[in-house]
Amino acid sequence: MSTTAERVGAEAPTGRHTTAEEIAQLNKPRQSTGQRLGRIASYVGMALIVIYCVLPFYWMIVSSLRTPDEGRSTELLPSPASLENFVGVFTGNNNFMVSLGNSLIVSSVTTLLTLLFGIIASYALARLRFRFKGIILAVIIATSMFPGITLIIPLLKMFTGTYEWFPVNWMNTYQALVLPSLSFAMPLCVWNLTAFFRQLPVELEQAAMVDGCTPGQAFRRIILPLAAPGVFTTAIITFIAVWNEFIIALTFGRDQDMQTATVSISKFTGQYGYDTPYGTIMAAGVVVTVPLLIAVLIFQRRIVAGLTAGGVK
Amino acid sequence: MALGRQPRRVAAAALSSGVLLALAACGGGGGGGGGEEAAPGGGASAPGTDPAYEQRGPITMVQGKDTSGNVQNMIDMWNADHPDEQVTLIELSDEADQQRNQMIQNAETQGSEYTILSMDVVWTAEFAANQYVDALPKDKVDLTGFLQPTIDSVTYFDQLYGIPTTSDGGLLYYRSDWLEQAGVEVPTTYDEMKAACETVKAEVPEAEGADCYGGQHQKYEGLTVNISEAVDGAGGHITDDSGAPTANTPEAVAGLTWMRDAFADGTIPQAALTWTEEEGRQAFQDSKLVFHRNWPYVYNLASESDISGKFAVAPLPGLNGPGVSSLGGHNWAISKFAENKGTALDFMIWLAAEEQQKSNALATSQAPTRESLYSDPEVVEAYPYMETLKASIETARPRPKVVNYGDVTLAIQDATYTTLQGNAEPQAAFADLQTKLEGLIQ
């Protein structure tokens, strides 16, 4: 595009004499300068956006690459650079590997359960006709409006066996981390998937049913494969939302071997009392974030599609 | 006595049969409180012959992070000699608030998972009043040779609720090299300190850009400590010995006024409003402070820094004379809902013995609770400040010993942080605080 425009611009002075070309010449150079300016402006704008988004993260990386006792330094580049903080994340008594494992378990199980229930529910909401559908959708969305704190206080009492009708002690168990997470993951998932299912053409199922498929078969053989990208996207978004969750994990997984990664980071300790080991905390932040970033980079198109459909979080 | 024993035996039986039964008993309570019905009277009567204290077996010990690893070493030593009474260490977060939450939760669910709790000195009243921890059988615990303030810190309504583990007192760190160069004496009052600073800054080129003084003035527990020291150092008290609020006295207001003025005239840098222990230590080590209030842990870290050999410690200054430190430290207590309390008590007594305390002091630099260790040659060699620290602890004042300490300390922080920022007058702030404390402390 740009080369054509420039060539036309360069040729203009030598010009030919047909009216049509004259018009073209009169028009094109003007358009091209405008276009060029616009393009430069848009590149500058995009660069600004990227800098805006990435700069604070840069500070996190730089801080993680300093030596541990330089945690609060303001040097723009780490000097001397050191991987000690990253070593510190995985050694010592921070127990970070266990926490990563917990995060993985909690996020995966929550995601799987959410999908299991969410897929069939969203299919019904997107495709079937029944009474109170609007209300049910509204209720599901409304559940995502509850402030976490409203849920956590009673759940805490429930899981600590305060109520006679629920005589269990679920503190520091996986179910105590997974179940409350469903409260926000579920609406997110249903909301996203309903939007996806709606986008799929109804004709496909109709054709399948004309061929003698039951609605169940039509769902399994036709709809599910088609919805796979949507399901996948929803899975990633749900996974990240649970992975990043803090209050629930902080409340219900307090023992060191039941902490998730986010809770573990918030409790990192240094070599002695009172120490807030910023370097190690930032290194752990990088460790937790980088896998997500890689996933995000690979699947960005889908994630954006999913976020756009859901509009949540 | 005879009346008191029967129900307690029932309670002990319920506890020994494990979590499930304990929880079933809890259900009737309808939330909160924590099992009063299981043992009426609780800590009220002397639990000397409590059969629960005859039980032995594996126990756990719960505390913040064992950063030095020394607690585990000591546990290993004990375990080697007691194969049937093994101790397991449970490490919680390093943040006091989170430790407290977790211990309270364990108690509210009547869990038997935690046996020995490492209890911050300011939690004693709350844990005792809620009966999260047991009053210890007095005839089995001998605290002779312990520093009196540490014993007071674990006593509530004449009952002993634990054994003092470690203590802590504030110290005044100062740049001995600068003071020497300027020919200034170590100050014992705030005015002397301010004058010393001016001389130092005038005489020592290196000190020109330094600030005079700084402690912990961020809005958190450290502020309560520092404010209490200023108030006590001026002869006032936020609460008196009986626990009644006395914030609105001329002496108390004078203490706060001093610190407010110190911020206003730059004696304390404005930045200190965001300082906790570490930020202050960093500033002191970066030669940005002439005087610095902090805990003993700073000594060894500073000795390995740029100012190694250039600093020393002294007792805290006060308004008209020597200052008063706030008492810090931890105590071991036995969770009410634990099993094998006999083993737990033995282990605690073993840990508190001179030999164990000494090894802990040497390994962690935490202040011991036995007086004799402050003059132990080995300890003194490792920590030259022991004499000063002992003086600091012996004259230290406890922070308010109240059940709802969380509310009280927040009220103190609310009133004073605003004042230090220059948004309230000390007199009015403490008048308000007095009203608030009267509502909070019954």
Add this chain to the structure above:
Amino acid sequence: MLSDGQGRLAALLISPTMVVLLLTVGIPILLSVREAFFRENEGIDPQTGILQGGEQFVGLNNFTAIFAGLNDVTGNYGTMDRFINAFINTSLFTIVCIAIETVLGVLMALIMSKAFRGRGFVRAGILVPWAIPTIVSALMWRLIFDEAGIMNRLLGQQVLWLADNPYSFWAVVLADVWKTAPFIGLLVLAGLQTIPADVYEAAKVDGATAWRTFWRITLPMVKPTLVVAVLFRTLDTLRMFDLPYGMIGPAKYSVETLSMFAYEEANQTRYGPAAAYSIVLFLYIVLIAYLFVRLLGADVVGDEESKALKEQRRRKKERARLAGTRPGKQRTSITSGGMP
């Protein structure tokens, strides 16, 4: 027809989800409501110092205590009850953050929509703030806003962001906007891409300026997307917790939100008041969501069927109104002239 008489199947498919939501949301909410009417006894035995324990029904006391003036604190806006202060903070955070995020987000979307190349790259970059766990980014910002941190070094000033003052408020706003403006940008970008190119061309032919095109065409056409995005962001901001808690800390009245206050009360084992405050917060959120739907026409449910039904009802009402009948007579007018 595919979608006729499938109520039973639908019930079967939807009930697992509803059961999960009932268990994880419904029951806790009911318990929370009950909790809000109780308070723990605080009496102490004068001989032993032991607490009475137990709890008692206190009616609406936990709610009315808000106005009793027993818990006054001083924040950015003077001395007032801690709850009211938190309420103001929550509302101001929401208004300020959402306003800035929306403007920045729309701006970002416009820039990205003009891009020829590298859009994928920008999109990936934009997801960075979103992918970092909020609590981690809170700690990151705490480091940046440290008294001796990089922000003050860049500004060449010594601003005490992490104390408790109006700067703390703006530090949190900055951190929140950083995380969420790109997100709004993404959503709006998706909305922009659904606008057919010929609409713009037509505008150009008519000689409309870029500014006019934006206000007359772009904005109205992305409005449905934007309103939903803003609604969800608003609901999220009203619940804000991690960021101010991790960055500035608890009991800092210049940034304390309702979620933080309720959490702190629960920390002091005052579950009754904590539940009461969180219920007020929930009602506040519901009110805002309702206003969004009513005033801005946010289409949250997005279901064609429900939409059609709603539209039908609206038309009926409209017709009734046009007919100039009084409310009492409305019913007849609908039945008589309701069917198209």
